């Protein structure tokens with residue numbers, strides 16, 4: 542199994558309550574619940590007694606998770622604290638909860654070692670936001686394929702037709718602005734910077750270029766991207782849009798600057814369901830202060846654009862294979878840098894921790910394969 546040691550967004554906060562919830566992540570069935578303080582706990586779902594699903598149990602008034610079968614009780618630390626009919630609690634009657642955090646409307650867990658190897662990425666825009674929206678996608682492809690997509694500046698041009706002859710696009714290598722890590726430990730960071738400029742072009746010319754893409758089966762995406770960008774920039778007399786991305790092995794936060802003023806921010810975090818399927822969570826925020834109705838409306842529009850964009854990507858992403866011996870060009874540099882970072886953190890998985898893991902969660906897949914079916918030497922399993 543070749544998941545990187547990293548922070549993963551497991552679920553939206555609103556999904557986890559005092560009723561135990563089964564989450565299938567990392568090829569395992571997990572159980573998530575909130576203790577008495579409302580803090581989320583996540584651990585393997587199978588009871589250490591006879592393996593009943595703890596997700597079918599309940600949370601008692603002490604905030605303990607109770608197995609539905611013989612009613613053994615487990616506290617938020619995974620320790621068994623009560624066995625009906627027995628005064629003795631065997632020392633091995635426990636589960637090891639994952640290190641969890643709750644931020645940005647999501648419940649996160651660290652996977653790959655007992656202690657996190659880097660801090661949960663910072664996303665201060667969430668607290669400062671005037672409007673927010675959360676989006677969730679199930680994608681039949683491994684996590685690094687999804688995250689790498691955001692570093693692939695050229696696909697925005699050729700696949701999404703972002704400029705469509707209306708917008709000149711410059712990738713980081715040409716924009717000359719070097720990025721420093723923001724909000725992510727340097728060791729776990731990868732970044733990219735892209736600038737879009739608006740040339741002199743009439744509404745009709747922009748519309749023509751958008752409509753010209755009809756045959757590509759991307760009509761709505763192209764129309765909303767090209768016309769949305771044109772309208773936004775022209776009506777507000779803007780000249781440049783710059784997107785600055787700060788990533789960690791399994792996600793990124795990206796801020797959109799309009800004429801160098803931060804306007805929108807996106808936090809994207811992926812999590813494996815198993816070796817070939819993933820979840821992607823996107824939290825969009827915006828810093829406009831134009832009143833709740835206009836801010837809310839703008840948030841809806843940008844959220845819909847994001848959902849449409851990812852929706853268009855999904856069909857292609859499910860066919861990609863980064864393990865194949867690809868041929869690359871200079872523009873692929875950011876994508877390749879990111880994949881190197883991902884692999885570096887596959888190598889940071891603690892083998893001793895991993896060895897205990899299949900016992901903790903019901904093991905759903907017996908295949909000892911890496912992503913896209915290729916055995917990976919650094920997987921540690």
Ligand code: FES
Nearest residue numbers: 588590591608611
């Ligand atoms: S199987 Fe859980 S208490 Fe017996």
Ligand SMILES: [Fe+2]
Nearest residue numbers: 690701850854
């Ligand atoms: Fe895309």
